[in-house]
Amino acid sequence: xxxxxxxxxxxxxxxxxxxxxxxxxxxxxxxxxxxxxxxxxxxxxxxxxxxxxxxxxxxxxxxxxxxxxxxxxxxxxxxxxxxxxxxxxxxxxxxxxxxxxxxxxxxxxxxxxxxxxxxxxxxxxxxxxxxxxxxxxxxxxxxxxxxxxxxxxxxxxxxxxxxxxxxxxxxxxxxxxxxxxxxxxxxxxxxxxxxxxxxxxxxxxxxxxxxxxxxxxxxxxxxxxxxxxxxxxxxxxxxxxxxxxxxxxxxxxxxxxxxxxxxxxxxxxxxxxxxxx
Amino acid sequence: xxxxxxxxxxxxxxxxxxxxxxxxxxxxxxxxxxxxxxxxxxxxxxxxxxxxxxxxxxxxxxxxxxxxxxxxxxxxxxxxxxxxxxxxxxxxxxxxxxxxxxxxxxxxxxxxxxxxxxxxxxxxxxxxxxxxxxxxxxxxxxxxxxxxxxxxxxxxxxxxxxxxxxxxxxxxxxxxxxxxxxxxxxxxxxxxxxxxxxxxxxxxxxxxxxxxxxxxxxxxxxxxxxxxxxxxxxxxxxxxxxxxxxxxxxxxxxxxxxxxxxxxxxxxxxxxxxxxx
Numbered sequence: 001x002x003x004x005x006x007x008x009x010x011x012x013x014x015x016x017x018x019x020x021x022x023x024x025x026x027x028x029x030x031x032x033x034x035x036x037x038x039x040x041x042x043x044x045x046x047x048x049x050x051x052x053x054x055x056x057x058x059x060x061x062x063x064x065x066x067x068x069x070x071x072x073x074x075x076x077x078x079x080x081x082x083x084x085x086x087x088x089x090x091x092x093x094x095x096x097x098x099x100x101x102x103x104x105x106x107x108x109x110x111x112x113x114x115x116x117x118x119x120x121x122x123x124x125x126x127x128x129x130x131x132x133x134x135x136x137x138x139x140x141x142x143x144x145x146x147x148x149x150x151x152x153x154x155x156x157x158x159x160x161x162x163x164x165x166x167x168x169x170x171x172x173x174x175x176x177x178x179x180x181x182x183x184x185x186x187x188x189x190x191x192x193x194x195x196x197x198x199x200x201x202x203x204x205x206x207x208x209x210x211x212x213x214x215x216x217x218x219x220x221x222x223x224x225x226x227x228x229x230x231x232x233x234x235x236x237x238x239x240x241x242x243x244x245x246x247x248x249x250x251x252x253x254x255x256x257x258x259x260x261x262x263x264x265x266x267x268x269x270x271x272x273x274x275x276x277x
Numbered sequence: 278x279x280x281x282x283x284x285x286x287x288x289x290x291x292x293x294x295x296x297x298x299x300x301x302x303x304x305x306x307x308x309x310x311x312x313x314x315x316x317x318x319x320x321x322x323x324x325x326x327x328x329x330x331x332x333x334x335x336x337x338x339x340x341x342x343x344x345x346x347x348x349x350x351x352x353x354x355x356x357x358x359x360x361x362x363x364x365x366x367x368x369x370x371x372x373x374x375x376x377x378x379x380x381x382x383x384x385x386x387x388x389x390x391x392x393x394x395x396x397x398x399x400x401x402x403x404x405x406x407x408x409x410x411x412x413x414x415x416x417x418x419x420x421x422x423x424x425x426x427x428x429x430x431x432x433x434x435x436x437x438x439x440x441x442x443x444x445x446x447x448x449x450x451x452x453x454x455x456x457x458x459x460x461x462x463x464x465x466x467x468x469x470x471x472x473x474x475x476x477x478x479x480x481x482x483x484x485x486x487x488x489x490x491x492x493x494x495x496x497x498x499x500x501x502x503x504x505x506x507x508x509x510x511x512x513x514x515x516x517x518x519x520x521x522x523x524x525x526x527x528x529x530x531x532x533x534x535x536x537x538x539x540x541x542x543x544x545x546x547x548x549x550x551x552x553x554x
Contacts (some may be wrong), residue, residue: 001330009283010327013290018393053278098445106444108465110433112426139415140443141434146423149389156387158416166417166482167383168375189383197399205443253535 002031008043016047016059016071020123023155025068044069055079057124072123073151075117077270083117084266087250090140091233094260101255103262105233107141110202118249119147122202124231125247125269126152131227133157135215139188141203144232150200157192159215161185171221175214186214188222195223202230209242216243234267285320293324293336293348296432297400302345321346332356334401349371350428351401352394354547360394360545364527368510371537374517378532380539382510386420386481395526396424399479399507402524402546403429408504409474410434412492414463421509434469436461436495448498452491463491465499472500479507487517493520506519511544 003011012029029040048059055076061069075083087108096104108114122144131152136145137159149156163170167189177184193199201215212229219226229246236253248267255262280288289306297410304319325336331352338346352360364385373381385391399421408429413422414436440447444466454461470476478492489506496503506523513530525544532539 006283006286006323007327007330009286010324011331013287014328014331014333016296017291017294019311019390023338046283047287050284051291053290054288056291081551098290102443104443104445104466104468106435106469107432110426110435110469111425112430112433113296115423116427139419139437142416142419143423143433146389146392146420149387150393153389155384156389156420158383158387160416165375165377166381185478189381191381192383192387242432 001034003035003037005043006173006240008033008035008040009046012043013047014038016069018073019153020057020073020151021127022028023062023068023070028068036252045087045236050166069120071129073120075120080121080124080269081266083114083121084249086114087118087232088266089266091250091252092262092264094262097255097257097260097262099214101257103233103252103255105204106140109140115143115147116150118126118144118232119151121249121269122148122200122247123151126200126230129227130198131200133193133195133199133224135159135188135201136203137161137200137211137215140205144204145202148200148230152200157188160187163187171218173214173217175210176215177190177214184210186218188218193222193224197224198223198227198229199224200227205235206233206246206248207231207235207237209246212246213242224267229232231267280312282316282320285310285312285317286323289317289320290324292546293346293481296430297334297348297350297428298341298404298484300345300347305345306508308531327368347506349404350397352397356548357401358543361400361526361546363391363440364509365541365543366396368527368529369539369541371539374532374534374537374539378534380510380529380532381482383417386402386417392420395421395509396428398526399425399477399524400428403477403507405505407475408477409513410470410476410501412436412465412470412476412478413436413480414488414492414495417482419460421481421507422479425477425507429477434465436492437464440464448495450491450494450498452487452494454487454491461487461491463495465495470499470501472502475504476501477507481509482512483508483510483518483523483525484512484514485516486523489523490519507512 030037057074058072134145134149134156145156169190170187172187182243199219231248232251234248247269251265251267255261307314334351335349411422411426411433422433446467447464449464476496508525510527511525524546527540528544530540
C-alpha cells in the first residue's frame with residue numbers, strides 16, 4: 001500500500017510518541033510507507049516544527065549510516081507551571097487532612113492523566129542526562145516512577161521494605177528514617193540493576209529525606225551512580241534535607257489541624273537549588 | 278497563528294492519543310487551529326482511517342450539540358498475539374526460575390514499553406464495557422493496572438495488605454488465600470471508590486485466584502460491580518479457579534526445577550472462556 005503524506009504524518013506522529021528516547025532509522029519509515037527518504041525527511045520536518053510549536057518536545061535527527069530520528073518528550077515552563085498549579089489546587093482541599101497532619105494524596109497518584117503530566121515534567125527536566133533506571137520505593141512512588149520511565153523509555157526498579165520469594169536474591173540495606181530516627185530496611189532484587197548505571201530516584205513525598213537517602217545508599221551498594229532525585233511533594237521541616245540535590249513540584253509549608261487549612265507553595269522545580277546533580 | 282492541514286494532523290493526532298476515551302468537542306480543535314469545522318472533520322476522517330489501517334484504535338464521532346470525537350485505543354488480534362509471543366519468549370528463559378518454582382518477572386513489570394503494550398491489549402478487550410476503576414493489589418500488579426488505566430482513562434486504586442496512616446479511613450476484609458489456605462487481609466482506603474462503580478481487577482500472577490477473590494469481595498464491600506478480571510500470567514493448578522471470568526495472556530503449564538525448564542502457553546485471552554462478565 002502506498003501512503004499519502006497526510007496518512008504518513010498521522011502514523012509517524014503516533015510511532016514517535018509511542019517510542020520516546022529511541023533512535024528510529026529513517027529506513028523504518030521509508031520501507032513501511034514505500035516512500036523516498038527525502039519525503040520522509042520532509043514529513044519529519046513538519047512533525048518537528050509542530051512539536052516545537054506546541055511544546056510537546058523535540059525531534060533530534062542523527063545523520064549517517066547509524067542515524068535516524070529520536071523523539072524527546074519535553075514540557076514548556078508554562079505547561080509545567082500549569083501542572084504545579086493544578087497539584088496545589090487539588091492538594092489544598094481541607095478534606096485531604098488526615099490525623100497527624102498527613103495529606104491524602106492517593107487519588108492523585110491513581111489519576112493516569114495527572115501522573116502522565118507529572119512524568120512528562122520530570123522526564124523533560126532530566127532529558128539531557130543519561131538516565132538508565134528509575135528507582136522508587138513501594139507503594140506510593142510507583143505511579144510517578146512508571147510515568148517518568150515511560151517518557152524516558154527506561155526501566156523502573158521498585159525497592160521494598162521486606163524480601164519476597166518472587167524477587168530472587170536481594171540486596172538489603174539499613175538506614176535511619178529522617179523524622180522518626182528509626183532504623184529501617186530496604187530490599188532490592190539483585191538482578192534489577194547493573195553496576196555503572198545512572199539512577200534517578202523518585203518518591204511521592206519527602207520530609208527530611210530519609211527514604212531518599214536510603215535509596216541513595218542502595219544505588220551506591222549496586223556500584224551505580226545517582227543521576228538525580230524527583231519528588232512530587234516536599235514538606236517544610238526544621239532539619240537539613242538529607243539529599244543535596246532534588247527537584248520537587250510542590251512544597252507543603254504548613255498544616256493547621258485546628259483550622260483545617262493547608263498551606264502549599266511551588267516546590268524548587270524552577271529554582272536553582274533544584275538543579276540536577 | 279493559522280495552522281496548515283499537515284500541522285493540524287500532527288497536533289490533533291497527538292491530542293487524541295494523549296486523551297483516550299475522552300469526548301473532545303470539535304470546537305476545541307476549530308478554535309485552537311482557527312479552522313472551519315468542516316476542515317476539522319476532514320482532518321478527523323484522515324486520522325480515523327489511518328488509525329484503523331494501522332490497528333491503533335478507532336475514532337468515534339458523536340454528533341449534536343454535546344458531540345465531539347473520542348479516541349478508543351485498540352489492538353488488533355495480530356498485535357495482541359505478538360505481545361503474548363514476546364511474553365512467552367521472555368518468560369521461558371531458565372534463569373527466571375526461582376527456588377520453590379517461582380518465576381522472576383519483576384524486570385518485565387518494570388519495562389515501560391512492554392507494560393504499555395499489555396495495558397493496550399487489556400484496554401482494547403474491555404473497551405466496549407463501562408469501566409470506572411482499575412483495582413490491583415500492591416506491589417506487582419501496579420504497573421499493569423496503571424498501564425490499563427492510562428489507555429482507558431480511569432483511575433487506579435491500590436489494595437494493600439496493611440493499613441497506612443496516609444490512606445485515611447479504610448475498609449478491610451479477610452479472605453482465604455487459594456493455595457496456602459491462609460486467612461489474609463486486604464485494606465482499601467474508604468474514599469477510593471463510590472458505590473455503583475464498575476471495577477476491573479488485575480494482577481500479575483494468578484494461581485487458584487485467592488487474591489482475585491479477595492479483590493472481588495472488596496468490590497462487593499464497596500457496593501460496586503465486578504466488570505472483569507485481567508491477569509498477566511495464570512498458573513496451571515489442580516483446584517478450580519475461584520473467579521469465574523478472567524482474561525489471561527500467558528499460562529504457566531509446568532516448571533521443572535531439576536531440568537530447569539519452564540513450559541508456557543497462550544492464556545485464555547483469545548478463547549471463549551476468557552469472555553468478560
